[in-house]
Amino acid sequence: PLIQCSGAFLHKTGNDSSTLVVADEIMQQEIRPLVAVDIIEQLHRQFAILSGGRGKDGAPIITFPEYAGFSDIPDEDFLNVVTYLTSIPSLEAASIGFIIIIDRRRDKWSAVKASLTRIAGAFPGNLQLVFVLRPSRFIQRAIADIGIKLYRDDFKMKVPIIMLNSISDLHGYIDKSQLTRELGGTLEYGHSQWIHHRTAIENFAMTVKTTAQMLQTFGTDLAETELPNDVQCTEELLSSHTEQHNKLKDELKLAVKQGATLLTCIREPVTRSATSKLSPDELENVATVERLLAQLDETERAFDQFWSKHHLKLEQCLQLRHFEQDFREVKLALDNLMEMQAGFTDIGDSVSRVEHILKERKQLEERGQEPLEKAQSLALHGDQLIQNNHYAIDSIRPKCVELRRICDDFANETKKKYDILGKSLELHKQLDKASQWCEAGIYLLASQAVDKCQSQEGAETALCDIERFLETASDHQLLNSCFASVFLPQSNAQRVLKKLEDVQEMFEKRQVSLKKLAAKQTRPVQPVAPHPESSPKRASPKSIRPVTLGKAQRKMTSGLLSLHSESNHIINELIETERVYVEELQSIIEGYASEMDNPDLIHLIPTAVSNKKEVLFGNLTEIYEFHNRIFLKELENCIENPELLGRCFLKRKEDLQIYEKYCQNKPRSEALWRQCGDSLFFQECQRKLDQKLSLDAYLLKPVQRITKYQLLLKEMLKCSKNSEGTAELEEALATVLDIIKSANDSMHQIAITGYEGDVHELGKLLLQGSFNVWTDHKKGHNKVKDLARFKPMQRHLFLYAKILLFCKKREENTDGHEKSPSYSFKNSLKMSTVGITENVKGDNKKFEIWYNGREEVYIIQVLSSIPFPISNYPVFNPPPPFLWLHQFCLLINYIH
Numbered sequence: 001p002l003i004q005c006s007g008a009f010l011h012k013t014g015n016d017s018s019t020l021v022v023a024d025e026i027m028q029q030e031i032r033p034l035v036a037v038d039i040i041e042q043l044h045r046q047f048a049i050l051s052g053g054r055g056k057d058g059a060p061i062i063t064f065p066e067y068a069g070f071s072d073i074p075d076e077d078f079l080n081v082v083t084y085l086t087s088i089p090s091l092e093a094a095s096i097g098f099i100i101i102i103d104r105r106r107d108k109w110s111a112v113k114a115s116l117t118r119i120a121g122a123f124p125g126n127l128q129l130v131f132v133l134r135p136s137r138f139i140q141r142a143i144a145d146i147g148i149k150l151y152r153d154d155f156k157m158k159v160p161i162i163m164l165n166s167i168s169d170l171h172g173y174i175d176k177s178q179l180t181r182e183l184g185g186t187l188e189y190g191h192s193q194w195i196h197h198r199t200a201i202e203n204f205a206m207t208v209k210t211t212a213q214m215l216q217t218f219g220t221d222l223a224e225t226e227l228p229n230d231v232q233c234t235e236e237l238l239s240s241h242t243e244q245h246n247k248l249k250d251e252l253k254l255a256v257k258q259g260a261t262l263l264t265c266i267r268e269p270v271t272r273s274a275t276s277k278l279s280p281d282e283l284e285n286v287a288t289v290e291r292l293l294a295q296l297d298e299t300e301r302a303f304d305q306f307w308s309k310h311h312l313k314l315e316q317c318l319q320l321r322h323f324e325q326d327f328r329e330v331k332l333a334l335d336n337l338m339e340m341q342a343g344f345t346d347i348g349d350s351v352s353r354v355e356h357i358l359k360e361r362k363q364l365e366e367r368g369q370e371p372l373e374k375a376q377s378l379a380l381h382g383d384q385l386i387q388n389n390h391y392a393i394d395s396i397r398p399k400c401v402e403l404r405r406i407c408d409d410f411a412n413e414t415k416k417k418y419d420i421l422g423k424s425l426e427l428h429k430q431l432d433k434a435s436q437w438c439e440a441g442i443y444l445l446a447s448q449a450v451d452k453c454q455s456q457e458g459a460e461t462a463l464c465d466i467e468r469f470l471e472t473a474s475d476h477q478l479l480n481s482c483f484a485s486v487f488l489p490q491s492n493a494q495r496v497l498k499k500l501e502d503v504q505e506m507f508e509k510r511q512v513s514l515k516k517l518a519a520k521q522t523r524p525v526q527p528v529a530p531h532p533e534s535s536p537k538r539a540s541p542k543s544i545r546p547v548t549l550g551k552a553q554r555k556m557t558s559g560l561l562s563l564h565s566e567s568n569h570i571i572n573e574l575i576e577t578e579r580v581y582v583e584e585l586q587s588i589i590e591g592y593a594s595e596m597d598n599p600d601l602i603h604l605i606p607t608a609v610s611n612k613k614e615v616l617f618g619n620l621t622e623i624y625e626f627h628n629r630i631f632l633k634e635l636e637n638c639i640e641n642p643e644l645l646g647r648c649f650l651k652r653k654e655d656l657q658i659y660e661k662y663c664q665n666k667p668r669s670e671a672l673w674r675q676c677g678d679s680l681f682f683q684e685c686q687r688k689l690d691q692k693l694s695l696d697a698y699l700l701k702p703v704q705r706i707t708k709y710q711l712l713l714k715e716m717l718k719c720s721k722n723s724e725g726t727a728e729l730e731e732a733l734a735t736v737l738d739i740i741k742s743a744n745d746s747m748h749q750i751a752i753t754g755y756e757g758d759v760h761e762l763g764k765l766l767l768q769g770s771f772n773v774w775t776d777h778k779k780g781h782n783k784v785k786d787l788a789r790f791k792p793m794q795r796h797l798f799l800y801a802k803i804l805l806f807c808k809k810r811e812e813n814t815d816g817h818e819k820s821p822s823y824s825f826k827n828s829l830k831m832s833t834v835g836i837t838e839n840v841k842g843d844n845k846k847f848e849i850w851y852n853g854r855e856e857v858y859i860i861q862v863l864s865s866i867p868f869p870i871s872n873y874p875v876f877n878p879p880p881p882f883l884w885l886h887q888f889c890l891l892i893n894y895i896h
Helices: 037-044 075-087 091-096 109-122 138-151 166-173 191-224 231-266 268-271 280-342 349-389 393-447 454-478 491-518 549-596 611-617 621-635 642-651 657-675 680-689 703-720 726-749 782-790 880-893
Strands: 008-010 019-025 050-053 061-065 098-103 126-131 159-162 767-773 795-801 803-810 823-831 834-837 848-850 855-861
Touching: 037 075, 037 191, 050 191, 050 280, 050 880, 061 075, 061 091, 075 109, 098 109, 126 166, 159 166, 191 231, 191 280, 231 268, 268 848, 280 349, 280 393, 349 393, 393 454, 393 823, 549 611, 549 621, 549 642, 549 680, 549 703, 611 657, 621 642, 621 657, 642 703, 642 726, 657 703, 657 726, 703 726, 726 767, 726 795, 726 855, 795 823
Parallel strands: 061 098, 098 126, 126 159
Antiparallel strands: 008 019, 050 061, 767 795, 767 855, 795 803, 803 823, 834 848, 848 855
């Protein structure tokens, strides 16, 4: 009964219909039937056997062989063995009835009587016949004949009991092929092997049951599992379920292998000999094992079908969680982008300002290219998920629509902003032209000599000059512009329009006066030259010259006032940007550097940046302290006295060298940032500071600041020529340029590798750059010499006061990032022992450096590229190549 039960159980899953999984109905049984392993010791006594033989009608034969201690067997043991043996044959065979053979040929009648009595009282099956091989000894046989007649009714058997005198008599009832050799038959039977097969079959049946239970439990767990809401948990769940599935599949494979091995063992006699045949019981064993194997196969197919659906759902869930996570990241980037775009409300109040805004707009557009491309790619990925019948279509489709909407909004808003800024730029260009026209008109009126206008001829000439000038006024009628009304409320536009009106009024009044003079009125009107509002920004026509000293003085005074106003504007810009710069440095130090010591955030700090604060930030704290405590205050003192600006920079010349140290550390800082810039620690710091830009953008501020000083000093010089402090401004600009050059040179100097000495002991680096180099040495193989003449080497030269280094420039890319170049040391020349030929014969673009009486000659030519390698943050314009070559030669001669 244990092996023959089969059926099915039903799982209910969340969204699926009922999934039928085939399993063994063994799992439904509460009472476990008797199995061989439970009575293995009793079976090994062999007081009763089921040999596999059958009667002529197919009735199973149970044999009770001669057993000396049969009467001593406990009733429980006897009942268990007989019950177990009668449960083995099929129901069909058992229903025919069992044939019992009791072999007592060597025993006494008392043993026969005891056996019949015990069997009659305890046999649980349906009996058909009982054969008794009675004792062979004469006296015991006689007693047995009498006893069977006297005690037949006592045995309580309703079936015939046939007493047999010999084995040959038994053969008349049962065929020899169904009897074992002990009963004179040919049936092969090994009791140990029979027990082994029975335990193996029952063990396999239990394995099938256990496997089915495991599948059922796992299936129930899968059906009741809730899908996670994040990527990590989904990946862990998918991995866990897949691992459990693989283990169950391995269990199934082992069970199938066990069944196949068992089947081979049962069939082994037939396999070994073609004449051998399996007994009916062995055939039933084969059928049982095959049925269990079929049941396993059917269960596995049903389980695979269920797992396939569940695994697909988990994979789709993981796809959804990845999509949702990417959506949140891209949406955040797009929201920041849209927020930055919304912040571009300024349309500019001058041409330079509009051009600057357009440049910022272009930078924003370039910065937004990556998130926009990610958004479009993510939307396409969402479309693919929808096309693949993802279960969360209703969640994916709105997100795809949202991504495309934001991209379209950004593109439309960008186009609109460019259109407005383009119109603003055009209008401000017209405003500048109109302002220049007004200044030229004021200059024209101021330059007309009063004494010459007193005559009719002079008045007519002046009137013609005015009329010709006024003919150009139509080019500056701003009110005709279709977009002027958008910008006219601005102060600059209002000022220019007011200026136009004033100038036109001045011309009208002058025309009235000149017309009266031209008409030769008796009382001449002496016109008064209007006081110009501002000096012209460009030189006035050469044909117009002031002729009176008083007017020239007024013009010069007006120009000086204008220049003073512009210098004040530059000073104000310098101080305002300095304050912002100090605030930004403070926010970096307090919001990032100090937070690295915060115990609440220490678990977020990447391992790569631990104990490397000084590498990431360099001497930023030193720069901040200098500007906050000293430099900002000294610059603020220049508000009332702009002429002190140059002196301020010269006074702090040594202090500003801290930027050289910062620039030297910058490559190390950038390399470290590339490793850990996307960590949660820096994201959390940025969130707390509410900054739109990440830390690396602020770490560029010192480099940008020193460049800003250079630009502002140049602008200050433009409006301070031939005035007090000009010489100091020029010297200050040279100082800043020298700091920039030193910083730039030092960044390349520290990249020299392979030089055995210390480059810092070589003195100040005078010049450095890349060259074509040919060698022409007297010593060495001729072939090498010839090759050297025609094929130049690419070398980077570093010129110091004591030595000239020849290096090979190497550039590498790591993880998609361009690294700063490195310079492998190749050769060096002591400057005290070299000679120089400034012009190589036949080519004025080259020069020679020779050594040891021209035993070693180096022909050097500047590359067509810029000789000063510019870093990622160019801070000054290098001289043209051949100017550099000239400087090189001059410096070498100077050293000598």
